[in-house]
Amino acid sequence: xxxxxxxxxxxxxxxxxxxxxxxxxxxxxxxxxxxxxxxxxxxxxxxxxxxxxxxxxxxxxxxxxxxxxxxxxxxxxxxxxxxxxxxxxxxxxxxxxxxxxxxxxxxxxxxxxxxxxxxxxxxxxxxxxxxxxxxxxxxxxxxxxxxxxxxxxxxxxxxxxxxxxxxxxxxxxxxxxxxxxxxxxxxxxxxxxxxxxxxxxxxxxxxxxxxxxxxxxxxxxxxxxxxxxxxxxxxxxxxxxxxxxxxxxxxxxxxxxxxxxxxxxxxxxxxxxxxxxxxxxxxxxxxxxxxxxxxxxxxxxxxxxxxxxxxxxxxxxxxxxxxxxxxxxxxxxxxxxxxxxxxxxxxxxxxxxxxxxxxxxxxxxxxxxxxxxxxxxxxxxxxxxxxxxxxxxxxxxxxxxxxxxxxxxxxxxxxxxxxxxxxxxxxxxxxxxxxxxxxxxxx
Amino acid sequence: xxxxxxxxxxxxxxxxxxxxxxxxxxxxxxxxxxxxxxxxxxxxxxxxxxxxxxxxxxxxxxxxxxxxxxxxxxxxxxxxxxxxxxxxxxxxxxxxxxxxxxxxxxxxx
Amino acid sequence: xxxxxxxxxxxxxxxxxxxxxxxxxxxxxxxxxxxxxxxxxxxxxxxxxxxxxxxxxxxxxxxxxxxxxxxxxxxxxxxxxxxxxxxxxxxxxxxxxxxxxxxxxxxxxxxxxxxxxxxxxxxxxxxxxxxxxxxxxxxxxxxxxxxxxxxxxxxxxxxxxxxxxxxxxxxxxxxxxxxxxxxxxxxxxxxxxxxxxxxxxxxxxxxxxxxxxxxxxxxxxxxxxxxxxxxxxxxxxxxxxxxxxxxxxxxxxxxxxx
Numbered sequence: 154x155x156x157x158x159x160x161x162x163x164x165x166x167x168x169x170x171x172x173x174x175x176x177x178x179x180x181x182x183x184x185x186x187x188x189x190x191x192x193x194x195x196x197x198x199x200x201x202x203x204x205x206x207x208x209x210x211x212x213x214x215x216x217x218x219x220x221x222x223x224x225x226x227x228x229x230x231x232x233x234x235x236x237x238x239x240x241x242x243x244x245x246x247x248x249x250x251x252x253x254x255x256x257x258x259x260x261x262x263x264x265x266x267x268x269x270x271x272x273x274x275x276x277x278x279x280x281x282x283x284x285x286x287x288x289x290x291x292x293x294x295x296x297x298x299x300x301x302x303x304x305x306x307x308x309x310x311x312x313x314x315x316x317x318x319x320x321x322x323x324x325x326x327x328x329x330x331x332x333x334x335x336x337x338x339x340x341x342x343x344x345x346x347x348x349x350x351x352x353x354x355x356x357x358x359x360x361x362x363x364x365x366x367x368x369x370x371x372x373x374x375x376x377x378x379x380x381x382x383x384x385x386x387x388x389x390x391x392x393x394x395x396x397x398x399x400x401x402x403x404x405x406x407x408x409x410x411x412x413x414x415x416x417x418x419x420x421x422x423x424x425x426x427x428x429x430x431x432x433x434x435x436x437x438x439x440x441x442x443x444x445x446x447x448x449x450x451x452x453x454x455x456x457x458x459x460x461x462x463x464x465x466x467x468x469x470x471x472x473x474x475x476x477x478x479x480x481x482x483x484x485x486x487x488x489x490x491x492x493x494x495x496x497x498x499x500x501x502x503x504x505x506x507x508x509x510x511x512x513x514x515x516x517x518x519x520x521x522x523x524x525x526x527x528x529x530x531x532x533x534x535x536x537x538x539x540x541x542x543x544x545x546x547x548x549x550x551x552x553x554x555x556x557x558x559x560x561x562x563x564x565x566x567x568x569x570x571x572x573x574x575x576x577x578x579x580x581x582x583x584x585x586x587x588x589x590x591x592x593x594x595x596x
Numbered sequence: 597x598x599x600x601x602x603x604x605x606x607x608x609x610x611x612x613x614x615x616x617x618x619x620x621x622x623x624x625x626x627x628x629x630x631x632x633x634x635x636x637x638x639x640x641x642x643x644x645x646x647x648x649x650x651x652x653x654x655x656x657x658x659x660x661x662x663x664x665x666x667x668x669x670x671x672x673x674x675x676x677x678x679x680x681x682x683x684x685x686x687x688x689x690x691x692x693x694x695x696x697x698x699x700x701x702x703x704x705x
Numbered sequence: 706x707x708x709x710x711x712x713x714x715x716x717x718x719x720x721x722x723x724x725x726x727x728x729x730x731x732x733x734x735x736x737x738x739x740x741x742x743x744x745x746x747x748x749x750x751x752x753x754x755x756x757x758x759x760x761x762x763x764x765x766x767x768x769x770x771x772x773x774x775x776x777x778x779x780x781x782x783x784x785x786x787x788x789x790x791x792x793x794x795x796x797x798x799x800x801x802x803x804x805x806x807x808x809x810x811x812x813x814x815x816x817x818x819x820x821x822x823x824x825x826x827x828x829x830x831x832x833x834x835x836x837x838x839x840x841x842x843x844x845x846x847x848x849x850x851x852x853x854x855x856x857x858x859x860x861x862x863x864x865x866x867x868x869x870x871x872x873x874x875x876x877x878x879x880x881x882x883x884x885x886x887x888x889x890x891x892x893x894x895x896x897x898x899x900x901x902x903x904x905x906x907x908x909x910x911x912x913x914x915x916x917x918x919x920x921x922x923x924x925x926x927x928x929x930x931x932x933x934x935x936x937x938x939x940x941x942x943x944x945x946x947x948x949x950x951x952x953x954x955x956x957x958x959x960x961x962x963x
Contacts (some may be wrong), residue, residue, distance in 0.1 A: 164859050167852035174845045174852075178916065181707060258699060263628045265697040290696045291834055294706055298838045301707070305844055619896075643900065647769075654828040655760070657713075657821075661913040664903075664930060665894055667772060668824055670761040676769035678896040693828055695709045 501526035710842025722854030749815025786810035883926030
């Protein structure tokens with residue numbers, strides 16, 4: 154059932170057609186039967202009239218030019234000698250003398266006739282009247298058919314009216330569908346139908362209740378995460394300062410403090426990531442976009458994190474033909490490239506290679522980040538964009554710290570800019586290859 | 597598949613079994629959408645070959661519910677219909693295209 | 706005239722419409738493409754026209770029983786197609802084969818039913834006084850036949866997969882049985898299989914002449930006075946169809962689809 158409208162139209166029309174046509178046929182049959190009965194009675198009356206008005210007992214030729222050719226009559230003596238007859242009458246006695254009154258259908262003169270035979274007791278003779286079947290039947294049929302034609306013609310008209318009426322009846326549903334499909338991703342306002350029909354009231358109420366619950370849940374989550382992260386920032390900054398002070402004092406073993414410092418570092422990192430995730434959520438609506446130079450940002454990010462690469466002796470290179478201008482949010486693009494290169498660095502062994510490429514491809518600007526690291530198994534490629542998802546869970550082969558937010562944030566930023574992201578195996582370097590296509594019309 | 601094989605074997609058997617001896621032949625003509633003769637007599641419990649000759653330019657369909665027969669006879673053409681063996685009785689037939697005039701019956705005696 | 710046109714057209718249209726609607730509804734249930742329908746109908750109409758134009762030649766072939774042989778062969782092929790359809794739908798990978806079978810079956814049915822309609826309308830339209838009753842009667846007959854098809858289509862389509870499949874296959878059993886019933890009657894008429902006296906006479910109970918009788922004739926090949934051989938072949942065909950259907954249904958049951 155693809156369309157409610159088509160279904161209703163065809164099923165209703167089929168039912169109407171079946172019911173109407175069957176009743177029409179029933180009416181037709183009883184009308185025709187009634188007509189035949191009337192015609193038979195007429196033949197009978199004709200015979201009776203002849204029996205009373207005609208007194209002939211000897212053969213004579215009737216002047217028959219006045220008779221219509223569709224009716225005949227004849228009078229036979231009891232010895233079956235033809236006494237009187239119309240010019241179109243058969244010259245032989247076609248019926249039987251078994252009954253005193255009988256109807257019979259006979260063929261002669263190239264036509265089929267309905268004949269009636271009456272025994273005239275008064276003068277001991279047989280009176281036969283007859284009528285052409287095709288003519289009398291055609292007459293009856295024409296009358297009945299004339300009354301059927303309008304009913305048959307009414308069916309297509311009914312079809313048009315039903316089509317229109319169903320459309321009218323389904324209008325609220327269509328309006329609701331349009332309202333829902335026109336909703337922006339961040340629009341959680343209630344849908345409204347003026348004069349919503351009974352059948353849709355429950356649907357509209359439920360949708361609106363759902364939207365309300367979604368809005369409040371969404372706001373609560375956002376506020377909680379942002380507030381929590383924000384509230385945690387201050388004590389963590391304090392902790393950082395404290396640990397720095399402790400390290401300065403030389404009073405404690407450096408090796409004991411190091412994990413503590415790393416833990417605080419990681420906590421700070423996670424909180425920053427959570428904050429930036431909410432800053433870049435597509436639900437947040439449009440962020441401010443300006444003209445940014447993708448290359449310049451990439452260079453800036455690499456320079457800013459040079460220490461991390463040199464620490465692992467990793468070789469990072471940027472391959473870009475010219476300037477690539479994008480209509481984008483500078484901070485978001487910074488975060489994007491930062492997350493990608495740091496991810497690459499994190500999951501690439503020491504002395505590995507990381508390669509950034511920015512180039513024109515078809516109608517898009519392509520940003521490719523590939524590394525010689527461990528990559529991601531194909532089966533998990535779909536899941537890495539989920540928040541807090543980490544490949545192989547906490548038993549990550551690299552043994553690296555991470556919170557599983559990096560790629561989720563990347564995905565958010567990509568969606569925010571109407572770009573597309575694709576993960577695959579790097580052919581040149583052997584590790585992960587991240588391809589992001591920015592639409593050029595955003596430039 | 598063995599069903600089909602059995603089925604067709606059965607069919608073949610019947611076809612060979614029905615090669616018959618001389619069957620009476622009766623001709624019926626159709627003129628002006630009428631059957632001539634409109635009443636035909638056939639012997640009881642005998643298979644009969646009806647040859648229907650249509651003299652009209654229009655086609656006609658020989659039809660009889662009682663005889664279980666149905667066949668289109670094209671205009672200016674003829675058709676063959678086998679009927680019987682039948683028990684005694686009257687078996688009306690009609691021309692389905694002109695049912696009001698083309699009527700007749702087979703009388704089995 | 707009108708009532709005769711209704712019955713004649715209805716009988717032909719109903720049979721074809723039933724086959725088409727059951728196949729269409731089952732295509733939907735089995736998630737098969739419905740693209741076979743249009744070519745099947747077009748091919749069917751084309752062959753029906755060829756059949757109707759050559760009716761004289763066909764009638765005279767095989768010593769005057771060509772018509773019976775052609776019609777009976779068409780009916781046996783339709784029966785075969787339906788049987789193959791039921792056999793093959795067990796496996797969705799057969800979808801191309803199934804579509805081809807449905808196409809063959811529908812075009813055969815349209816050929817047979819269409820040819821008679823063409824001969825009838827072509828013959829009677831030439832007579833002015835009969836034009837209006839014959840046309841109106843044909844419209845009513847076709848209207849009832851097509852509506853019944855639409856009704857069965859939506860009935861099967863609206864049922865659950867299990868019940869829809871069951872109803873569809875049940876109708877196919879009846880249609881297939883009817884085909885064999887009619888084919889054997891034609892072969893008796895052509896004296897190709899021997900005829901005996903009728904097994905029973907149920908015309909006082911349900912006359913073949915009546916509208917109900919005609920509907921049942923189209924649906925299950927109802928005969929008021931069947932010859933023993935007809936009954937035997939009818940039971941054989943039902944046996945084949947029921948065996949195939951039960952096997953197919955069991956197959957679906959085993960795969961826990963229904």
